[in-house]
Amino acid sequence: MTGASAPIIEVANLDKFYGDFHALKDVNLTVHQGEKMVICGPSGSGKSTLIRCFNGLEWHNSGRLVIDGVEVHEQSKDMRRLRQEVGMVFQQFNLFPHLTVLENLMIGPMKVRRQGRAQAEATARKYLDRVHIPEQADKYPAQLSGGQQQRVAIARSLCMETRIMLFDEPTSALDPEMINEVLDVMVELAQSGMTMVVVTHEMGFARKVADTMVFMEAGEIVEVSPPDTFFTNPSSERCRLFLDQILEH
Amino acid sequence: MSAPDLSGLKGQPLPQRPAFQRFLGSTAVSIAIYVAVMALIIYGSFTGAQNMGYNWQWHRVPQFLYSFTEDGFELGEIVYGLFATIQLSATAFALATVLGLLVALLRLSGLVMGTAVSIGFLELIRNIPLLVLLYLFYYVLGPIFGFDRYWASILTLAVFHSALISEIFRAGINAVPKGQWEAAKSIGMSTGQTYRYIILPQSVRFMLPPMTGEAVHLIKSSAIVSVIAVAELTTIGRNIISDTFMSFEIWFTVAAVYMVVTLILSVGVSYLERRYAVDQ
Ligand SMILES: Nc1ncnc2c1ncn2[C@@H]1O[C@H](COP(=O)(O)OP(=O)(O)O)[C@@H](O)[C@H]1O
Ligand SMILES: [Mg+2]
Numbered sequence: 001m002t003g004a005s006a007p008i009i010e011v012a013n014l015d016k017f018y019g020d021f022h023a024l025k026d027v028n029l030t031v032h033q034g035e036k037m038v039i040c041g042p043s044g045s046g047k048s049t050l051i052r053c054f055n056g057l058e059w060h061n062s063g064r065l066v067i068d069g070v071e072v073h074e075q076s077k078d079m080r081r082l083r084q085e086v087g088m089v090f091q092q093f094n095l096f097p098h099l100t101v102l103e104n105l106m107i108g109p110m111k112v113r114r115q116g117r118a119q120a121e122a123t124a125r126k127y128l129d130r131v132h133i134p135e136q137a138d139k140y141p142a143q144l145s146g147g148q149q150q151r152v153a154i155a156r157s158l159c160m161e162t163r164i165m166l167f168d169e170p171t172s173a174l175d176p177e178m179i180n181e182v183l184d185v186m187v188e189l190a191q192s193g194m195t196m197v198v199v200t201h202e203m204g205f206a207r208k209v210a211d212t213m214v215f216m217e218a219g220e221i222v223e224v225s226p227p228d229t230f231f232t233n234p235s236s237e238r239c240r241l242f243l244d245q246i247l248e249h
Numbered sequence: 250m251s252a253p254d255l256s257g258l259k260g261q262p263l264p265q266r267p268a269f270q271r272f273l274g275s276t277a278v279s280i281a282i283y284v285a286v287m288a289l290i291i292y293g294s295f296t297g298a299q300n301m302g303y304n305w306q307w308h309r310v311p312q313f314l315y316s317f318t319e320d321g322f323e324l325g326e327i328v329y330g331l332f333a334t335i336q337l338s339a340t341a342f343a344l345a346t347v348l349g350l351l352v353a354l355l356r357l358s359g360l361v362m363g364t365a366v367s368i369g370f371l372e373l374i375r376n377i378p379l380l381v382l383l384y385l386f387y388y389v390l391g392p393i394f395g396f397d398r399y400w401a402s403i404l405t406l407a408v409f410h411s412a413l414i415s416e417i418f419r420a421g422i423n424a425v426p427k428g429q430w431e432a433a434k435s436i437g438m439s440t441g442q443t444y445r446y447i448i449l450p451q452s453v454r455f456m457l458p459p460m461t462g463e464a465v466h467l468i469k470s471s472a473i474v475s476v477i478a479v480a481e482l483t484t485i486g487r488n489i490i491s492d493t494f495m496s497f498e499i500w501f502t503v504a505a506v507y508m509v510v511t512l513i514l515s516v517g518v519s520y521l522e523r524r525y526a527v528d529q
Contacts, residue, residue, distance in 0.1 A: 055435055084437035094432035098450050107446055108436035153432075160436055 005033040008164060008195055009054060014063035016049055016219075023049045024060065025219040031164075031197060031212075036190050038206040038227075039199045041216035042242060047199040050216070051166045054197065055086040068163065084112060087157025091169040093149040095141035101128070101152050102137040105159045113160070120159075127155040131185050147178030151185055158189075165189065167198040201246050207231065215239040298497055310498050313489055330485030331506055337403060337481055338468045344407035345467070346460075349414030354444070356419055367415070374412040379473055382409055387477050402474035410467050417459045421452035461518040465511040472507075482506060 009031035016024035024046050031037055039047050052058040053065060056072060056079045065072040070082050096104050105124035109115040115123070128134045131151035133144075141149055150170055157165060167186070171179045183205045190196055190209040200206065206213060206227060213230035215223040215238075223230065223239040234240050265271070272278060298305070313325040356367040374382070386408075387401040396404070425448050433443040475483040486503040490496045 057431055057434060080437050080439065083435055086435075088431075088435040090428060090432065092428050094426075094428035096429065096432070096447055096451075108438070111442050111446060112437040156432075156436065 005035070007031065008033045008035075008068055009197070010064070010066045011050075012064040014050075014053070014060050014065060016046075016053065016058065016060045023219050024053075027063070027219075027221055029214070029221060029224070031195065034193050034195055035211045036196045036209045037198070037212045037214060038210040039197065039214040039216060040201055040203075040206070040242070040246075041214075041222075045216040046219040047216055048168050049219075051088075051168055051197055051199060054164075054166055055083050055088050057088070080112075084108075084160050085163045087160060087162035087165045089150070089153050089157060089165065089167045089170045091173050093141070093146070093153045093173070095149055095153055095156070097141050100138050100140055101133075101144070104141065104152060105156050108156065108160050123159050123161075124155070127158045128152075130158065130188070131155045132181075145178060146174045147181045150174065150178075150182045154182075154185055154189070162194075164195045164197070167196065167200065169199050169201075171200065171202060203231075203243075203247060215242065217242075294497075303497060305498065306493075306495055307498055309493065309495060310502055313499070313502070326485050326489060327482070327502065327506060330480070330482035331510065333480055333485075334468065334471055334482040335510070337399075337474070337479070338406070338464075338471045341403045341406035341410065341471070342464055342467055344403065345410040345414050345463075348407060348411035350418050352411060352415035353418035353422065356415065357422060371412050371415065374409060379405070379409055379470060380476070383473060383477065398474075398477050398479050402471075402477065402479045405474070406467060406471055409470070410463060413463055413466075414460070417456050417463065418452070420459075421456035422448055424455045425451045457518060457522050461515060465514060468511055468514075469507065 007030045009029070011027055011029040014024055014027040015022070027050060039050070041047055049058055053060050053072070054067060056074075056076075059074045060072075067082060068085055070076065070078045072079070072082065076082075095101075096107070099107060102121065102124050105127065106117070106120040109120040109123055110117065125134065125137065128137055131154055133148055133151055136144060136148060136152070141152065144152065154165075154170075170186070171182050174182065179202070183202060186196075186198070186205065187209055196209075198205075198210075210227045213223070213225055213227050214221060215230075215234070215236070217238055223234055223236050225234065229235075230239075231243065234243065266274070273282075295305075311325075313327045315325050315328065316323050352367045352370060355363040358364070377385075383402070383405045386405045387398055390404075391397070391401045422444075429447055429451065430443060433447045438447070471481065472483040474481060475487060478484060482503060486499050490499050493499070
């Protein structure tokens with residue numbers, strides 16, 4: 001991708017342990033402003049752990065992590081401000097079930113950003129339009145399909161006017177017929193210039209939007225390359241095997 | 250609100266219970282058994298009392314519930330006793346809820362000190378009999394801190410029940426999925442905001458039934474404050490008896506009044522629960 005734009009996420013020699021278990025091993029990575037990075041790798045390879053470090057849902061044990069100029073660590077006073085800049089979309093949607101769709105979108109801007117109701121509602125409706133479900137505003141999450149819920153979750157992050165969006169297997173919990181409606185929204189988001197780090201095995205999506213492909217295994221980054229190299233001629237054998245496996249289906 | 254995921258529990262149909270148990274479990278039979286047992290108890294106690302030569306005077310009881318004087322309709326002593334009990338219990342319950350929430354939050358704070366303090370408090374309360382706690386508040390803490398018997402009663406009930414209520418809060422808070430915390434954090438909410446706007450509103454659903462049970466429990470245990478002569482339902486019952494010697498009638502009446510109040514509470518809350526469940 002554009003070597004010209006500034007780095008927005010910088011990861012250097014990052015290590016993460018769960019007790020004795022070494023979950024991330026000496027990870028080095030840079031994401032630039034506007035870059036779309038797709039991370040794949042076998043289950044348990046540390047993909048979630050890595051992106052959860054990016055918004056402070058997990059803390060690394062050593063190494064450096066700088067996001068948007070802010071040094072991320074457990075004692076950082078800037079973490080709450082940073083989380084407002086970094087949105088996260090989860091595999092299980094994690095919408096607030098006791099709030100309507102509109103309230104789900106408004107609660108962050110109102111309580112965290114201290115916006116007025118009118119402004120928060122205008123923003124919420126704007127992003128609900130963007131994810132193509134303006135008519136669902138007054139429903140509760142449980143009344144929506146999985147695909148609709150995930151689009152609401154994306155809108156909820158966008159309402160915070162985030163500068164970076166993290167996706168942790170956003171389509172893995174969806175019925176097959178709903179995957180595309182979510183991916184379409186993500187493609188549109190990519191085209192709008194958002195910086196995105198996406199953990200997914202949807203290789204069609206990756207081919208379409210990724211600037212950089214990352215392959216992880218056993219807590220290590222094994223391969224970082226542009227998609228054309230990644231899919232046709234990956235430098236590591238393990239990556240090749242993994243791609244063969246998932247592309248067969 | 251999303252229903253708990255029971256998909257894994259489908260499949261096997263429940264085995265039928267044996268015919269005899271099903272017969273005993275049916276509503277009609279339950280009611281019949283209940284009526285028979287109650288009739289036996291009442292018959293037994295009445296004939297027993299008769300044999301003791303007890304002089305039943307039920308006609309003198311209604312005046313303690315209500316009366317018509319030249320000023321018109323008036324409520325009787327027992328009803329005022331009930332009002333006092335309700336006021337006492339409501340105040341104690343409100344305090345117990347606040348205290349219980351604080352103890353639960355302290356316990357869940359993840360701070361070593363917080364956990365230690367809350368566990369110490371729970372163990373202390375759990376291992377002191379309610380009556381002893383009441384004496385402690387009335388005879389020891391009351392004079393030291395200068396509160397009267399009424400506040401000694403309220404504080405005793407509040408502290409005693411806050412221990413149980415804190416466990417209800419803890420269970421209710423833990424019943425909310427971890428993903429809710431993560432979602433709230435990832436839009437930048439503080440811990441306080443997450444509790445207030447995301448976690449507690451969802452815990453209410455889990456807490457309503459056990460909290461009702463606790464309220465009923467508190468109303469019943471409030472009778473104990475009659476030992477330090479705080480004017481409430483049980484104390485007033487006792488006073489009436491010492492004036493009239495109608496101990497059987499008055500105790501039956503007082504018991505019935507407690508039952509009516511706690512039953513209304515239970516029924517009211519289960520109605521609320523259904524309303525609340527339908528809402529989402
Ligand atoms: N909270 C945790 N405590 C202990 N081990 C964990 C925890 N979270 C993840 N792990 C372990 O860390 C490894 C990486 O997990 P994860 O990042 O979720 O992998 P991925 O997302 O690539 O499937 C796994 O072996 C997992 O069991
Ligand atoms: Mg994962």
